[in-house]
Amino acid sequence: MHLITQKINIIHSRFVPLNIENVDTDQIIPARFLKATTREGFGKNLFRDWRFENDDEMKPKNGFVLNDNNYGGEILVAAKNFGCGSSREHAAWALQDFGFKAVVSSFFADIFKNNALNNGVLPVTVSESFLRSIFALNENESLLIDLEKQQISIPSKGLSENFDINAYKKNCLLNGYDDIDYLISIKEDIIQYEQSIV
């Protein structure tokens, strides 16, 4: 099997708190930036309309967390129902291209979750109370995500919580495996299935 994504296991990093519910993929990347025919370069338009004043000037908007130098890191933390709306995988590409390796929320929309997993961006679902503990941290603290153990922790507070991930997907991420290679490898089964239903 060839590797499509970076292997993921431990992510230990500071985080960017985006305490907004129902962040839809139109915000993550607006439709007018979906015209590319390759997967690269979407990071510069991540949260475009929240980040910049308008298209002509590209002046950073005050008060948006990605423009706040106090925050940074490889983990985005968002309030519930992250990634709802359009199925555009460009949202996952933009997050990855910008440098995020994981997104933490109390609730992910289905299609986004799959898209993230297929691009080596780990969606970590935590309880509402754990999410509140993260949002209460100051900007210098970090989070530790251990995929093997399926655990996310706030080291400075000695807090941790386990998260769910489908065993198959976990194995893919740990090893950098790709679903398409797997599906191609079982083509005989697929052909047999097709013959069995006619």
Add this chain to the structure above:
Amino acid sequence: MGKTLFDKIWERHIVKQIDNGPAVFYIDRHFIHEVTSPQAFNGLDKRGVKVFRPQQTIATADHNVPTLNQHLPIKDLLSRQQVDALIQNCNNHGIELYGLGHPNQGIVHVIGPELGITQPGMTIVCGDSHTSTHGAFGNIAFGIGTSEVEMVLATQCLLQSKPKLMRITIDGELQKGVLSKDIVLYILSKISSSGATGHAIEFEGSAIRNLSMEARMTICNMSIEMGGRCGLIAPDETTFEYLKDKPFAPKNDEWGKALTEWEKLFSDEDAVFDKEILINAAEIPPMITYGTNPGMGIGVNENIPTAESVSETDKKGLTASLEYMGLDAGMPIKGKKIDYVFIGSCTNSRIEDLRLVADFVKGKQKAKEVEVWIVPGSKQVEKQAINEGLDVIFQASGFRLRQPGCSACLGMNEDKIPAGKYCISTSNRNFEGRQGAGARTLLASPLTAAAAAISGEVMDVRDLL
């Protein structure tokens, strides 16, 4: 224990179950469009793989196309390149393309059903979240990302975990002037835009049975707005009647055979759902949204909620939404002045929608300051509308029937709503910037939109019927 409609279709499409993992799930029909497919084809080309079952994929150009002067080259270079890439990819891989200029071209979720490609019992996917529309025919239809588009092109399969099941039963008679769009906006206002996440939703009940196929599609279309994995409605006489004689529907003996299979597609009496919701159709008013997600809807005669009237967690969202929308908490929405009216999108751009609007505006004049865009969902709808003289009625009222495409639904092609302007729209999303950066969207039914086109403001269409 009995089986649900979803179970029956699901089980038939499992190629293989991975231990402790997802199922290998077989896909009968695959639709593609220009925006979410190019990277998938690049992936195939990189792997040196050809499309596995090209006859099971159908392509169209819809998101990026202009809705005026479609015979001219697309002005925007990047849009043109994307549409050209689709043509090239379809040629390379032997995929049928209903591109610009083709009599079958249109919004992907409009053309599948109208051509009879969408049928009961199937599994259908597309790199587009509103693929849930097709579920109105009693099939499992859902949106996928581009990596998954590549999987389906390469193997006709996806890896899928079974969702939970929810049933929403809508019984009773709808009030006059209340359409299926109002039903779905009403459900959304009750269960919120994440109320069905992780679930497949079956819609049932006498109010659903009484709807036409097109009206049913509007409801399934927006099941994704509740977070649903897909929405489905058991097929019945209405479904069969609609499909009969459609170009891709089974013919002759095949029709009889198909019918026998389709008639088995319903949830058994004793089937159990993870969640059940009951709604009384008579309670549903004409609906409109005031906020920036489709769950933020109220009856046209109600007031915009105040921070006190919503839960603690919704407060912040409400304040931010109202600020973006330039609306005040506690105020009536009725009487709000409107700048644009958009009648179109895969939610409400079918011939019945256009007929309703034409019937309503006939003999009336458009409000002077309002810009109205009526965009048919497909070439077929456009042709039918012209055959029936609807374009003439629109013209007499001061509107223009444009050419088919996604248009102002998503702020990607030329049709965008300017920043700060209010648009009453029959589409499905009112997210910030959805119809163009800074645009303010109020979602409503085609009748409520038509009423605003005439009066220039939000009103209760029942007062004019």
